[in-house]
Amino acid sequence: MKRFAWIFPAIVALFAVALFVHEASLRLPLALWGKMFLSSASLSMDEIILFYGIFPRAGVALVAGAALGLSGALLQQLLRNPIADPSTLGISAGAQLAIVVATLFFPEFLDGQRTFVALFGAGTAAAIVFALAARRAFEPVTMVVSGLLVGVTAAALSAALTLAQGEYLMSLVTWNGGSLSQQDWSVFQSLSIEFVIAAVLSALLLRPLLLLGLGDAGARSLGVNLVGIRFAVATVATALAGFVAAGVGLVSFVGLAAPALVRGMGIRRPAMVVAVSPVAGALLLFLCDGLVQFLASSAGETFPTGAVTALIGGPLLLWLLPRVRTADLHEKSALIPKPRVLRQSLPFLLLAGLTIVVLALAVARDGTSWMVLDLTQIRDLASLRWPRLLAASAAGGLLALTGAILQRMTGNAMASPEVIGVSGGAGLGFATALTFWPTGGALTQLGGAGAGALLVMVLMLAFASRRHLPADKLLLAGIAIGSLSSSVLAALMAIGDQRSWQILAWLGGSASTATAGTAMLLGGIALVGLVVSLFFTRWLTVLPLGAPVARSLGVSVPISRVVLLLICGMATGAASLLVGPLSFVGLIAPHIALRAGFVRAGDHMAASFVLGAIVMAFADFGARTATFPYELPLGLFAALVGAPYLIWLVARGER
Known part of the structure; x- marks a missing residue:
């Protein structure tokens, strides 16, 4: 780890906390916050908004960011690909499409089953992407191009279905943007439980996951079940993305950015990258949400936080390009089949x-x-x-x-x-x-x-x-x-x-x-x-x-x-x-x-x-x-x- 590398994230964390305190203080002075926790029976309107809206929103931002950071770190370690995350692999878009379809055509099923629907969509998208890339040993560029195509398809279908049901347009567009607005603590509680379970499973899978970095032959010689471990890690990472999509909508590129920020601090050990990435993801989403609320209060224009975090994806991918390994097989074309009879x-x-x-x-x-x-x-x-x-x-x-x-x-x-x-x-x-x-x-x-x-x-x-x-x-x-x-x-x-x-x-x-x-x-x-x-x-x-x-x-x-x-x-x-x-x-x-x-x-x-x-x-x-x-x-x-x-x-x- 680079010397004094912790100074920058500490400054960012302080800035994010300062933004949160500033926005929350606009509703209620900081000195009066303790009253809400002592007696919640007789709260004023501003206290209700703060206790059931602003505080849960901050908690959701932290937990959702941590879940996406962990998901991205797991996928990057599994695939040995620094640009893998639920966004670039089309997983988040698959969850988005599943929820849009359920909202428009099966609303009675969606009620109470949102998490299951999101997991189904995320899992289907992940299965397609992994199947597409399996023939080239999950080569990084093939994985991302496959994820892009799956994501483009899912997004196009979501947009088309949304257009066909005009009465749902604004609510679905806002949800698709990844809105963190909350009305109670229920989303925070469910996301917290899901994240803790996924984190425990990730800890149990971490050692065999790290052994995969030795190559298939080396990991197999040490007794690692390659198919089973890959499936288990991919399932945990996909589930984390599905949980976030079900709770707050589409939040893009946090899983890509968090491990990149951790490595930028000088942390290179894979185990530490996986362990610290949830913290980086939580901090990143919390900061972005604070900036969104600050802009909303000062400029009067509201953007879903997920749409703002997506803005980091393009520049970050360009920055990561030199770090992506390139397989030699891309220097030879796999496109040319045996000639066939053109007369037919x-x-x-x-x-x-x-x-x-x-x-x-x-x-x-x-x-x-x-x-x-x-x-x-x-x-x-x-x-x-x-x-x-x-x-x-x-x-x-x-x-x-x-x-x-x-x-x-x-x-x-x-x-x-x-x-x-x-x-x-x-x-x-x-x-x-x-x-x-x-x-x-x-x-x-x-x-x-x-x-x-x-x-x-x-x-x-x-x-x-x-x-x-x-x-x-x-x-x-x-x-x-x-x-x-x-x-x-x-x-x-x-x-x-x-x-x-x-x-x-x-x-x-x-x-x-x-x-x-x-x-x-x-x-x-x-x-x-x-x-x-x-x-x-x-x-x-x-x-x-x-x-x-x-x-x-x-x-x-x-x-x-x-x-x-x-x-x-x-x-x-x-x-x-x-x-x-x-x-x-x-x-x-x-x-x-x-x-x-x-x-x-x-x-x-x-x-x-x-x-x-x-x-x-x-x-x-x-x-x-x-x-x-x-x-x-x-x-x-x-x-x-x-x-x-x-x-x-x-x-x-x-x-």
């Missing part, structure tokens, strides 16, 4: 595309049944349908093209457009335009989204230009920037005004706003992007072989990354401007193209482009007709198309 795939691809076009233009619902339109009806409705069909197809093609480029460039089969953070940047720019120019109209909003996407793209290009930055760490840089953008969006949505509805609607995605002009513009951008990408076929043939091979063949790795990432950023930004940050298309289309036999780089990009267009056109058709006369968010339907495929990959063990 091409006709099927063309037939699928033609079928989707016919469905989109000639099939409709009248609210009770399906019908096939005649030529007159098709002609009458064509002006309404073809712009959104073209816009959705072009957006899907651009996202799939981006996914194919990213997967070949990085050698990571889980890379997708969401990973590079451009979609999150576009959303941040969109929200900024709504905040500062609320009457600016659609053009101002599109301009803000474009500026946000451009800013993130510039940051990613700066990382890509680094010669010695491994390709998979480039993905982590995108995740960090995207996390920061998403955190700001969550904070803005949690305010609870009209912006919440507009931001949620845009995040869900919709092609309904596409006009003939915007659809043709996006279609033109898509075709240009495809043609330009095909000029770099040689790079994308060589890069999956690894950086050393690429350099030996005369390919400049930093320059190729910058150029390819520039194409990906522009493609993702253009798609996000019109139809929102769509999910999964950029992940699944390149996989399907490879399995269909489109192995060569040029064929792979072209086939991915066409498949992405087909998938997104089908998603738009389903979003428009499945719940007619109501329209589902396009992003939701895209996720519903992609999620089964992702689960199928897990079941086959082909990740």
Whole structure:
């Protein structure tokens, strides 16, 4: 431990306590606090608020922070991954989705069973992420990318379901932001009991957990049951995140920050990191909540504490990037399957595309049944349908093209457009335009989204230009920037005004706003992007072989990354401007193209482009007709198309 390293946390603790005393004293002078504990039968209104609101809130902040700190420390030690925590692994988002679903559709079951529901959602998300990463021995980047995709899916579904039930909008958005407001001591009591039980179990598991650091062979030789210990530790860490989600909502990145702060103090022994991380987590969340209350009392704007803690995630991930170990397997592509017969795939691809076009233009619902339109009806409705069909197809093609480029460039089969953070940047720019120019109209909003996407793209290009930055760490840089953008969006949505509805609607995605002009513009951008990408076929043939091979063949790795990432950023930004940050298309289309036999780089990009267009056109058709006369968010339907495929990959063990 560094000498005098305790001084900084001591100062932070004193500052946090001072904030708490200041805010509490606004309700009741410090000299009168003892009266509440002596006689609680005749309390004034201010004393009731202090005793049953402010004090329990402070207690919940401390216990929830400690639980998240312990959860993050356990996950980081288990996976030997300094960027693992319930947020980056999608566990918290899984708990969030489960509670949103129960709130909207099974409210009678949720009453009294909130903890069980949150644990079910957190456990399901954790199981999917661990299954996705198991094929690569829980390699850090694969774990985080898998967690990101699971988290994006869960968050998209939560947002879409919230939009579909407008009467629940504000309460769910506030809960999703992680509000620590309390009305009694019940949450503090339940969280305290749950944390103590989890802490005892963690102490019992600590020795075998530390032995895992010797490697599988060494731990097995010392009698450690590898599967059992990993399952037990993962269960405790997941349960801690679920307990917090059930009690206060989504509180992000405390589990990531607490162990990082402990190591920053000079504590290196794994046992001490696990032991001290709960203290750091408690202090961090207590401080953030004090700052939130101070800002609320001085500025009059209230943010859920969880939305504020999420703001530390992006910068912290960027700071931790150099500390993430990189497995050698990322220098070799696992993407290239055995070639298959293209003659069977091409006709099927063309037939699928033609079928989707016919469905989109000639099939409709009248609210009770399906019908096939005649030529007159098709002609009458064509002006309404073809712009959104073209816009959705072009957006899907651009996202799939981006996914194919990213997967070949990085050698990571889980890379997708969401990973590079451009979609999150576009959303941040969109929200900024709504905040500062609320009457600016659609053009101002599109301009803000474009500026946000451009800013993130510039940051990613700066990382890509680094010669010695491994390709998979480039993905982590995108995740960090995207996390920061998403955190700001969550904070803005949690305010609870009209912006919440507009931001949620845009995040869900919709092609309904596409006009003939915007659809043709996006279609033109898509075709240009495809043609330009095909000029770099040689790079994308060589890069999956690894950086050393690429350099030996005369390919400049930093320059190729910058150029390819520039194409990906522009493609993702253009798609996000019109139809929102769509999910999964950029992940699944390149996989399907490879399995269909489109192995060569040029064929792979072209086939991915066409498949992405087909998938997104089908998603738009389903979003428009499945719940007619109501329209589902396009992003939701895209996720519903992609999620089964992702689960199928897990079941086959082909990740």
